[in-house]
Amino acid sequence: MDYFLTEEQKMIQELAEQIAREKIRPVRAELDQQDEFPREILGVLAQSDLFGLYIPESYGGMGGGILENCLAVEQLATACIGVATSFAASGLGAYPILLHGNDDQKQRYLPDIASGKRLAAFGLTESGAGSDVSGIKTTAVRDGDHYVLNGTKQWITSGGEAEIYSVLTITDRAKGPRGASFFIVEKGDPGFTFGKKEKKLGIRASATRELIFQDCRIPRERLIGREGLGFIIAMKTFDKSRPGIGALGVGLAQGAMDIAVEYARKREQFGKPIISFQAIQHKLADMAIKVEAARALIYAAARYMDTDPPDASKIAAICKVFPTDVAMQVATEAVQVLGGYGYMQDYPVEKMMRDAKILQIYEGTNEIQRNIIGQELNKEYSRIKETFF
Amino acid sequence: MHIAVCIKQVPDAKNVRIDPDTHTLVRQGVESIVNPFDLFAVEAALKIKDALGARITVLTMGPPQADEALREALSRGVDDAILLSDRAFAGSDTWATSTTLASAVRKLGDVDLVLCGKQAIDGDTAQVGPEMATLLDIPYATFVKKIEMIDERHLKVTRQTDEGMEIWKLPMPSLVTVIKELGEPRLPSLRHKMRAKKAEIPVWGVNDLGLDPSAVGLAGSYTQVVRVFSPPRRGDRIVLQGTIEEQVDQLYHYLKEAKVPGI
Structure with a gap:
């Protein structure tokens, strides 16, 4: 389907597709089996200018927006969302700086993030705080020209x-939700170390570790925005990043469907290719319906989100839920279409099914997304005075 | 330093068919790609540019649509591209092609190094590089897997031959043809891709190159293709089995029976 993309947007798609096909697909199984971080592929992505798609040209980026980033992420995800997550996570880490950093911070960090020279990451989740962000315990205490951080972040991509x-x-714990603040911490800062690498069901090419802060002293210039803005920055960051998670879902689902259709055309049982049976046709048809609907949503919503709309949080949540649920359903059905072969590691769909599960969990579980949508609906309709009855 | 890279647009080997009557390649409807070996030459030039800085001009001779091959090279980071295209170039054999490409390199004027792929995957002659060097009267090295700079005027190249490796010192200007061991070609970048899309590519014809039309194209070609045919199938083959000693005995027996001289 033609989404009337610009010449430049088509180029982004084409380039990301080429990288997915030539660089990621041939090694995805090995990265998965070895739990290997895809340094080399991230180097290729850096050289291809894709890390800076959403960063303004004045900070070394390509000056695009959420849609441009989603187009690249989707293509990479057709091959491996472990790799695509490692790519996209840098954007998640960059958005707080991009949205609320001062010019010095932007000058200092964004050009390296845009060029892919340095990767960024986002540290929010803790053992006692994920869905309930207000439960975080990591503290930052002002000490003259420094802040001193203590605490542990968990499952950081x-x-x-x-x-x-x-x-x-x-x-400032006394201020509740208005007592949280974002800081930029650099690898190598004193008192900043990492926990062991987590063993995961899927996206094994993505590295997940704890961030451990033990009297970690950082200059006060590392504060993003001002004290107390932490939760607002987190929510605004998610508004920007969640369509990208949807794009990961669209890509994964497309990748799984491609394999399912190709297999169904080649596999013969009862003397015919299995695609000639309606039971299989209907499965494939449902995949196509869901994938196209999810893609149409992401492309339309990503364009809309680039206009900074007032209902960004609701739309971002919708963008996260629907395509990621689609990804889980399509990957599961793709395994079913391939039958026993699909369950074996010789075909990539078992990995896709393992990988897909994280999409419904990370960056705000799909249940939390539905909460957000429900709450936003309640607010939206409370403003409407007329009746629909 | 100015590096000229000569490339060729060829049919994608994954999709070619041979016409059963004429035994020639069916080019209609087949996607065109840059000759894979030429992409190694582009990569070789970009490696030198990364290390030492250089201006890279990519050249191709072909029909107007061959500019796609040039844009492909531009999208990988080459600076300039020139298309050599003229009706008079049609039907060129390797000599006429070399004549045309060499005159373009001469017209560029300040070229220090010419890079080519070892051969094209359609013609497979491996002649154009050496012929160009001969016409330009510069030294050349073929089947090169590694290029290093010794100083501003000298290169060290490592050639892969059937007997082993040879390391040569070459003065510049010179011409080098490269093999795939040189290193995997890098992928395009978005910035270069966007530049490539918009680039105005100059087209040089016979007059621009100051060439006599009778020296190029079909008229300037010494090779005349009289007939293309598939070689006849070889006779029956025998696979020898057993221990090495037994196989040697059998081989001796067969050779003797076939009255091979000296047996």
Whole structure:
């Protein structure tokens, strides 16, 4: 289907597709089996200018927006969302700086993130705080020209691999949600170390570690925005990043469907290719319906989100939920179409099914997304005085 | 330093068919690609540019649509591209092609190094590089897997031959043809891709190159293709089995029976 993309947007798609086909597809199984971080592929992505798609040209980026980033992420995800997550996570780490950093911070960090020279990461989740962000315990205490951080962040994507971390802390517990603040922490800062690499069901090419802060002293210039803005920055960052998670879902689902259709055309049972049976046709048809609907949503919503709309949080949540649920359903059905072969590691769909599950969990579980949508609906309709009855 | 890279647009080997009557390649409807070996030459030039800085001009001779091959090279980071295209160039054999490309390199004027792929995957002659060097009267090295700079005027090249490796010192200007061991070609970047899309590519014809039309194209070609045919199938083959000693005995027996001289 033609989404009337610009010449430049088509080029982004084409380039990301080429990287997915030539560089990621041939090694995805090995990266998965070896739990290997895809340094080399990230180097190719850096050289291809894709890390800076959403960063303004004045900070070394390509000056695009959410849609441009989603187009690249989707294509990479057709091959491996472990790799695509490692790529996209740098954007998640960069957004707090991009949205609320001062010019010095932007000058200092964004050009390296845009060129892919340094990876960024986002540190929010803790053992006692994920869905309930207000439960975070990591503290930052002002000490003259410095802040001192203490606490542990858990399950941080690209933890240990990234160089630049946007970290949410509590600066004033008494103020509740208005007492949280974001800081930029660099790998190598005193008192900043990493926990062991987590073993995961899927996206094994993505590295997940703890961030451990033990009297970690950082200059006060690392505060993003001002004290107390932490939660607002986190929510605004998610508004920008969640369509990208949807794009990961669209890509994964497309990749799984491609394999399912090709297999169904080649595999013969009862003397015919299995695609000639309606049971299989209907499965494939449902995949196509869901994938196209999810893609149409992401492309339309990403364009809309680039206009900074007032209902960004609701739309971002919709963008996260629908395509990621689609990805899980399509990957599961793709395994079913391939039958026993699909369950074996010789075909890529078992990995896709394992990988897809994280999409419904990370960056705000799909249940939390539905909460957001429900709450936003309640607010939206409370403003409407007329009746629909 | 100015590096000229000569490339060729060829049919994608994954999709070619041979016409059963004429035994020639069916080019209609087949996607064109840059000759894979030429992409190694582009990569070789870009490696030198990364290390030492250089201006890279990519050249191709072909029909107007061959500019796609040039844009492909531009999208990987080459600076300039020139298309050599003229009706008079049609039907060129390797000599006429070399004549045309060499005159373009001469017209560029300040070229220090000419890079080519070892051969094209359609013609497979491996002649154009050496012929160009001969016409330009510069030294050349073929089947090169590594290029290093010794100083501003000298290169060290490592050639892969059937007997082993040879390391040569070459003065510049010179011409080098490269093999795939040189290193995988890098992928395009978005910035270069966007520049490539918009680039105005100059087209040089017979007059621009100051060439006599009778020296190029079909008229300037010494090779005349009289007939293209598939070689006849070889006779029956025998696979020898057993220990090495037994196989040697059998081989001796067969050779003797076939009255091979000296047996």
